[in-house]
Amino acid sequence: MSLVVTDLACRRAGRRVLDGVGFALAPGGTLVLRGPNGAGKSTLLRALAGLLPPERGGATLDGHLALGDDPDGWAERIAYAGHLDAVKAQLTVAENLRFWAALLGADATAEAEALDAFALAPITSRLAGACSAGQRRRLGLARLALAPRRLWLLDEPTVSLDAEAAERLAAMIASHSARGGMTVVATHVALGVDGSELRLLPPAAASTAAADPFLA
Amino acid sequence: MRAARAIIGRELSLALRSGGGAGLGLAFFLIVVLLAPLGVGPEPQALAGIAPGMLWIAALLACLLSLDRLFQADAEDGSLDALALSPLPIEAIVALKALAHWLTTGLPLAVAAPLIGVTLQLPAAAQPWLVASLAAGTPALSFLGAIGAAVTVGLRRGGLLLSVLVLPLYLPTLIFGARAVAAAAAGENPWPAFLLLGGVTLGVLAGAPFAAAAALRANLR
Numbered sequence: 096m097s098l099v100v101t102d103l104a105c106r107r108a109g110r111r112v113l114d115g116v117g118f119a120l121a122p123g124g125t126l127v128l129r130g131p132n133g134a135g136k137s138t139l140l141r142a143l144a145g146l147l148p149p150e151r152g153g154a155t156l157d158g159h160l161a162l163g164d165d166p167d168g169w170a171e172r173i174a175y176a177g178h179l180d181a182v183k184a185q186l187t188v189a190e191n192l193r194f195w196a197a198l199l200g201a202d203a204t205a206e207a208e209a210l211d212a213f214a215l216a217p218i219t220s221r222l223a224g225a226c227s228a229g230q231r232r233r234l235g236l237a238r239l240a241l242a243p244r245r246l247w248l249l250d251e252p253t254v255s256l257d258a259e260a261a262e263r264l265a266a267m268i269a270s271h272s273a274r275g276g277m278t279v280v281a282t283h284v285a286l287g288v289d290g291s292e293l294r295l296l297p298p299a300a301a302s303t304a305a306a307d308p309f310l311a
Numbered sequence: 312m313r314a315a316r317a318i319i320g321r322e323l324s325l326a327l328r329s330g331g332g333a334g335l336g337l338a339f340f341l342i343v344v345l346l347a348p349l350g351v352g353p354e355p356q357a358l359a360g361i362a363p364g365m366l367w368i369a370a371l372l373a374c375l376l377s378l379d380r381l382f383q384a385d386a387e388d389g390s391l392d393a394l395a396l397s398p399l400p401i402e403a404i405v406a407l408k409a410l411a412h413w414l415t416t417g418l419p420l421a422v423a424a425p426l427i428g429v430t431l432q433l434p435a436a437a438q439p440w441l442v443a444s445l446a447a448g449t450p451a452l453s454f455l456g457a458i459g460a461a462v463t464v465g466l467r468r469g470g471l472l473l474s475v476l477v478l479p480l481y482l483p484t485l486i487f488g489a490r491a492v493a494a495a496a497a498g499e500n501p502w503p504a505f506l507l508l509g510g511v512t513l514g515v516l517a518g519a520p521f522a523a524a525a526a527l528r529a530n531l532r
Contacts, residue, residue, distance in 0.1 A: 107532075146392060146531050170396045179389025185328040186321070197317030198397045238393070 097122045098246060098277050102152035105135070105142050111150070112138045114298050118291075120279070123272045125290030128281040134295040136281035137178070140248045143279060144175040156245060174244040176252060180235030184224030188215055188234055191223050192241075201241040209240035212267055213260060228255040236264060239271075247271060249280040262287070314399050315407055322411030325384075332377045336416040337423055340373035344427045355432040362431035363441070363492035370420050370445060370488075371481050374452040377416055378477070379470035381408060381460035382527065391464075395531055401524040409457040409519070410450075417449025437496035444508060448488040451512040454519035455480045461526035483511045 098120040105113040112135040120126050128136045141147040143154060145166050154162040162169055182191050192215070196206045210216050213233035223231060232255050239247055247268070253261050265287040268278050272288075280286065326333035347365050351357055385391040394404050424441045433441060459477035463469030487508035495501040 144392075144396060146395065148532065167398075167400070171398060173396065175392065175396055177389055177392055179387075179392070181389040181393040183321070183325060183388065183390065185325055190321075190324070194317050194321045195393070198314045198394075198399065200314070200398065235389075 097124075097157055098154065098279075099158075100143070100152070100154040103139070103142060103149050103154065104151040105138050105147060106150050107138055107147070111298055113142070113295075115152075116293075116295070117152075118293055120277045120291075122275040122277065125268060125272055125278045125280065125288050127286065127288075127290050127292045128279065128295060129283075129292055130295035131297065133297050135297070136295055137250050139295070140175065140177070140250050140279065140281060143246075144173055144248050145169050146175075172245040173248060174239050174242070174246070175248045175250075176236055176239060177250045178254075180231045181238065182223045182231050182234050184222065187220050187222055188226065188230075189219040191234055192237060195238045196241050199238075199242040205241050209237040212240045213237045213263055229257055229260060232256055233260055236267075240267065243274075243276075245276060247276065247278040247280075249278065249282075251281055251283070253282060253284055253286065314397070315403070318399075318404065318407040319411050319414075322408055323414065326377075326411070326415040332380070333415040334419070336373040336376050337419045339376055340369050340420055341423070341427065343369040343372060345430060347431060359432040359434065359496065362428065362433040363437070363489045363496060365431060366424065366427065366433075366441060366492070367444075367448075367485050367489040370417075370449060371452060371478065371485060373420060374416050374449060374456060375474050375477065377412065378453075378456040378460050379463065379473050381412055381457060382464040383460070383469065386464050386530075391527070392531065395527070401527055402520040405457055405461065405523040405527065406454075406516075406520040409454045409523075412456070413450050413453040417445070417453055420449060421445035433492070434496045436498065437492050440495035440501050440505070441492050444488045444491045444505060447505065447509050447512055448484045451484045451515040452481060454515045454523075455484075457523040458519055458526065461523040461530065464527065464530045484508065487511060 101117050103113060103116040104111065116139060118126060128139065130136055138147065142149050145162060148163065156169065156172055160168055192206060192209060210219065213236060215233060215237060218226065218230060223234060236252055252264055256264065268288045271278060344366060348358060351361060382391060385394060395401055421442055424445050425438050428438050428441050456477050459473040462476060463473045466472060487504045490504035491501040491508060494504055
């Protein structure tokens, strides 16, 4: 088993939004997170990204690397695409991608492949601020293709994507899986990728008492 | 190295493009300093007396102007999450962004200072010391400001709180910077104040990235 999450509990702004979440994902596996708004899908993804320290429980990658013990080692193995696209409106599409390529250590080939993966080549010289929401989202997702990562964490990646771009995303996830990569994706729509499903439910309202004295 | 160059280059092009605000700090500095003769009166004696302090206070305020967007813009468009997960440690990202902030605000002030010193009747002997003290002191303003910007990154109107938090931290830099210029203007030895100013900056450069990174980590949750 490659990604093992055990008894994960998280709080956000003093309210418990996740409790006792556990699952395991084999290499090449895809897990689709389902659940109503407020069920904690984004919180789970942020916790798995290492951005939100869990209140209890934890996760291990490849059997030995534990979330929280080695934040840098963990961050080197994951790619996170959240609600926001991490795109600068004042830079062109190519400049945005080149920045992330330099930061992630990707070479020119990987950069060209990332442009290709979401058919961004026709709009490389356009300012990201002049792009449509779907084009910006494609640019944000193209970041995933820049550098190889074991685990992809995708938060509603299909929002504002058209049908063709959604198919490209599904193809990208499929080829990521074929290379042994894992994907945890929160979505409300059918993605068209094979994988298991995890249903999250909003925790009972009883757990609102804050453990953090600063938020009490 | 490539990642570090990329961050600096990105910050500079963002600052220089529309809405980036490079040059605004310098314009603000010029206006504040040029208002002084109108408020205090044009007597050379009076102006020369307040020139060192006035120039340094204007420099502090000019540096503050663009600090509130240092991390906020990245937090709003999701870049901060992605930066935090990049191979560079957050401490290095903070230091690089603060350095880029200094290149677009502090450095232009030091370069433009001789022109401004003349309008305030600053004696010629003090002009090189004005440039040197601004060049040595303004990096501390950007790096201390990064702490304030990191603490207030999640707040809608963080700019005012940022000023209240950061201005007291600027006291040592203001005191030693203005003192070095005033000493040179009065024909005294400016070195003691200048060396203390440099010491403050070095201490801030060493410590501020860690404080700001800790604040950012807490705000990312």
